[in-house]
Amino acid sequence: MTPSYPPVEQPAPPAPTSPSPGRRTLGCLFEILETVVLTVVIFFVIQTFIAQPYQVRQQSMQRTLEPGEYVLVDKLTPHWDDYSRGDIVVFEPPEGWSLDGDRTPFIKRVIGESGDTVELRDGGVWVNGVELVESYVYRELDGSPQPTDPTSGQSRWQVPPGEIFVMGDHREASADSRTFGPVPESSVIGRAFLRYWPLEAFGILQTPAYPGLEPASGSVDDRVPEVAGWPVGRSRAA
Numbered sequence: 001m002t003p004s005y006p007p008v009e010q011p012a013p014p015a016p017t018s019p020s021p022g023r024r025t026l027g028c029l030f031e032i033l034e035t036v037v038l039t040v041v042i043f044f045v046i047q048t049f050i051a052q053p054y055q056v057r058q059q060s061m062q063r064t065l066e067p068g069e070y071v072l073v074d075k076l077t078p079h080w081d082d083y084s085r086g087d088i089v090v091f092e093p094p095e096g097w098s099l100d101g102d103r104t105p106f107i108k109r110v111i112g113e114s115g116d117t118v119e120l121r122d123g124g125v126w127v128n129g130v131e132l133v134e135s136y137v138y139r140e141l142d143g144s145p146q147p148t149d150p151t152s153g154q155s156r157w158q159v160p161p162g163e164i165f166v167m168g169d170h171r172e173a174s175a176d177s178r179t180f181g182p183v184p185e186s187s188v189i190g191r192a193f194l195r196y197w198p199l200e201a202f203g204i205l206q207t208p209a210y211p212g213l214e215p216a217s218g219s220v221d222d223r224v225p226e227v228a229g230w231p232v233g234r235s236r237a238a
Helices: 021-050
Strands: 051-055 070-074 088-091 106-112 117-121 124-127 156-158 163-167 188-197
Touching (some): 070 088, 106 117, 106 124
Antiparallel strands (some): 051 070, 088 188, 106 163, 117 156
8 A cells, every 4th residue: 555645835936037127228228239339340341341432522523423422432342353444433632632631532534554555635535546435524515525635744644553544524623643643553442333322313333435445454664665754733623
């Protein structure tokens, strides 16, 4: 016969405790701070290494880009894809070209690549002996394109390795390589590829083709004869 024992009363489990209002508030603040920090880090990484917004402040790219418009500058692909003729680039102003300490970057179009010979004659632009077809050049009210004239007394340049020759589309309102010479690629911030403001002007910035002109290749020395030194004139137009 199996002995019987009186039932043993089990202690009730402890009731769950809810966090105090102070702890709940602290937890919410920590989550908000974590989200903000993560957002700032992502924004910093994107703007530093991938793409950066830029506001056009100069008149040198009219009517392609108007003052006050915003573009997105690609900083990533130039690491493996060199700047090419027709690209619109944003770069640090050359030494001596900041106004009262203002280092606002310049925005211009690449006309000559490393190794190119750029020549201005009869109001046109010639690269390696081929006249460029430039549909983007600023047009007067009567529809005629502005001529491209020298601004420093020099009309022919040989672009050194690691540098590019740039000009604004509004040639008469642009201080560019015609005056301060080619600029180092190391000073280029990136390639403008998208206009995102104002919304009615939203769109990709197309790179034009130049029929009959091949990409620059070979060293400077074996492409063209040596050309005189760069101009030293200064102007405050950008």
